[in-house]
Amino acid sequence: MNDKAGAPEDVLIVHGGAPLEGEVTVRGAKNLVSKAMVAALLGTTPSTLKSVPKIRDVEVVTGLLRVHGVEVDLDGDTLHMDPTRVELAGTEEINVHAGSSRIPILFCGPLLHRLGKAFIPDLGGCNIGGRPIDFHIEALRHFGAQVDKSAEGMHLSAPERLKGIQYELDYPSVGATEQILLTAVLAEGTTELRNAAIEPEIMDLIAILQQMGAIIQVHTNRVIEIVGVDELHGYSHRAIPDRIEAASWASAALATRGDVFVKGAKQADMMTFLNVYRSIGGEFTIDDTPDTGGIRFWHPGGELKPVALETDVHPGLMTDWQQPIVVALTQANGLSIMHETVYESRFGYTRELRQMGANIELYSQCLGGTPCRWGRRNFQHSAVIAGPTKLYGADVQIPDLRAGFSHLIAALAAEGTSRIYGVDRFITRGYEDFEAKLSGLGANVERP
Incomplete structure (x- = not known):
């Protein structure tokens, strides 16, 4: 059964266009x-x-x-x-x-x-x-x-x-x-x-x-x-803090031109992400105060820069960081490349991003620096993202957990209103109190 038809209450309405500003806390990974x-x-x-x-x-x-x-x-x-x-x-x-x-x-x-x-x-x-x-x-x-x-x-x-x-x-x-x-x-x-x-x-x-x-x-x-x-x-x-959730809020700050302090985030577990974040044009500062420390992420103004990236096992770029980063790259000035080497079918979520106005093309070739195990096997595992593009609100069906939060980021950055279907089925699997956190950051979200 279609989720939109089968679970009409499992939807979040997002009125986009406002920068996220404030503080969120991440707990154990x-x-x-x-x-x-x-x-x-x-x-x-x-x-x-x-x-x-x-x-x-x-x-x-x-x-x-x-x-x-x-x-x-x-x-x-x-x-x-x-x-x-x-x-x-x-x-x-x-x-x-x-x-x-x-x-x-x-x-x-x-x-x-x-x-x-x-x-x-x-x-x-x-x-x-x-x-x-x-x-x-x-x-x-x-x-x-x-x-x-x-x-x-x-x-x-x-x-x-x-x-x-x-x-x-x-x-x-x-x-x-x-x-x-x-x-x-x-x-x-x-x-x-x-x-x-x-x-x-x-x-x-x-x-x-x-x-x-x-x-x-x-x-x-x-x-x-x-x-x-x-x-x-x-x-x-x-438990160590959740570096995936921390990176998701960081990407949301970048995509919405916002400023978010992620309490609990640890630099040591996010070194590769932080390098990418700075390469794109985002800024961050580290607060290592016990119990109250974290990382502040923000968009410093000006244009974001395109990058060529590929996911890999640790200490490479984490595959779960890929999706929120791609949303931020839709706002970078130029052509960016994302080569996914961990999962062969992780770009399915880009269909909804294109529906919202993103300019993303998928390829079966390895467009990263090195050939990977998915090359020559007809998997569309490389993406070229052209930006900056204006995003517009749309009705979006979430296909999986991490893609779901990326769709949410896109909706927050978009002009107009989006309806995100499947939030209870997917996003609540990995993000604690995400609606309350969004509201605390100034996002305009509601249930129907």
Whole structure:
């Protein structure tokens, strides 16, 4: 069913044209918090996670933990999790709470260690390109898990203790790295993972696991070595701030010619983005005051400058930064290039931007500095953005989480009124209180 017809209340009306000005706060990173919650399953004592955002992904994992017997209590932005009575959940319960989330795949290692069994329902997620779970299943089989497929999903079992493995990823996938970390820490023997992801969220997850009693070494050349231990205990940890949300507000400030202080944003995790931001013509200053610090982002006036960029795994330009940056580049004077090397189908959102007046052309060739794995495969993974172009309000259907916030940025920068469909389905998955934050920055938004 068409979302516009099926959920008329899931829409935000945006009256554009006003610069965003003021302060917003970012809490723990969506891409870390949900994984840290799963890690609590590995402990024999309670865990505490601080700076937890009120987003749908947290609600999903909370539901999944509870059906597996974990006591979960949220006190402000602090989450308390007690896994001492872990139990096997029914497939129906897992399906109800999982929805379209891909998180259940990461429950497998911890549940196999704690209970000897796990279940994976059919998985969903944002439609931005292939994110197969094959390597998750392959890795779990290497550890010694048995996998039985059924119409409802996959049932996994571990007749005996899982054993450490030597494993090399074809691509430094964040999800696959998380899977191996969460499984290897209690496996018998040593696991060596080559070509691992080393994103800040991965490093924060490793810090949590180390605090729980794990032995993990991060070597050069993307090699992670995990020595399995017999038991892990709980942790108390403050999640790193969400660098994706911080970059989204920064891009919104640039696109609307505004001035936004992002409280909680950290320079160390955003070095590459900050370089790009300054290259385009945006300005920022760092406030490293404990508890109250952050980064101020603003448009200094004058023309924005075109750039040639390509996404990559960390420490390259994060793929989740690509979409908000492209919106800002529609206001730069000249031709900009964005070469997407992480996901093959991440430019679907540009159709709506063109509908709003943006001049964006897509190409299947690698227009970045180096050929990537999507070259010669007919994926439109490069974009040329010509600017500056005036944006106009339009009715927009959100295709995925990050594209949704980018459409929102475009609507804020546009002349006239836009109706953004799918905000509850997508944007609330990763952005806490985004409507209140928009209003606090002076945006003119309303529900029908």
